[in-house]
Amino acid sequence: MNVLKKLTTAAATVSLVAVTLASPAIAKNFKIAVGDSGGSSQEATGLGFKSALEELSGGKHTATLFLNGQLGSEQDTVNDAAIGTLDMSLLAINNVTPFSPSVGVFTLPYVILSLEDAETLTQGPIGQELTENTINDAGVRIIAWTYTGFRRLTNSKKPVKSVADLQGLVIRVPKNEIMIDTYKSWGISPTPMAWSETFAGLQTKVVDGQDNPYTTINAMKFYEVQKYVTNIRYIFSIEPLIISESVFQDLSSADQEIILEAGKAATAASAQFLRDKEAEIKQILLDQGMQIDDPENNEQEFIDLATAAVWPKFYESIGGVEKLNAVLAAIGRDPVSE
């Protein structure tokens, strides 16, 4: 090859590399870390996203779900997405809060009281503001919301119907200050533990119990290691699909639009999954031998202790009492005063 031809070939190679790097219009298989296993609401969101993505991109893009924490603990996946070594993650909002404290407003006990509240908040201006906050604080963008239902308390030792019954139990919580303080308001000091270690922790009896929604208890087969369920409703679990902001910014604007549209379809798929499946899944837990109890007195003691101790403590981290009041107003509830 003569020198001119060599230079031309080299230049072509360089420009091809440059185009490839600068032009994410190429087909992409998005890698999605999923904290929960198959059959979970997270999987329903992930599959909803994948099929909408494939359809909207005319088959150009696809996604692969890595279930059951295969790609690391939920909190670790936020770091991985932030630095762009992971494309996407599906995880509980409480595992995003340590990186973007204002989303803690969705984890404050007894704020979200129904699926409809969760949809109103996440799909309206408040959800949009929190999405912008996570981009700035954590380098990840929320593109879809999973609605998983109320986090129910489970344990292997005894029925729990009152705050008094809870005493003496060792309860696992995520590494989330709001949840830790909520249990403290109920008189016990919980054990923070990564989600990926929780089944083993329950199985080996390092901890007696934990809380998560029916759909998660079922998908994770917690009925194999837990007997008693208490229908507390302190947190309605919201589990976003996040994308690395650097991965998102590398996409063409047309592809960004496709991702956002696929996210909306995934959110709708998640709400449908919960509406269709929650009652059926509760029955599966009963069939598996779990005992499900309601807390006494409509949970009033749990509610009073948690809201009095925990809400004021976190006003500052969620952006002020006015942020909580905006959330309460959006779902038709009375404001609180500082």
Ligand code: MLT
């Ligand atoms: C947790 O308890 O850490 C999470 O709720 C787990 C999940 O993503 O389902």
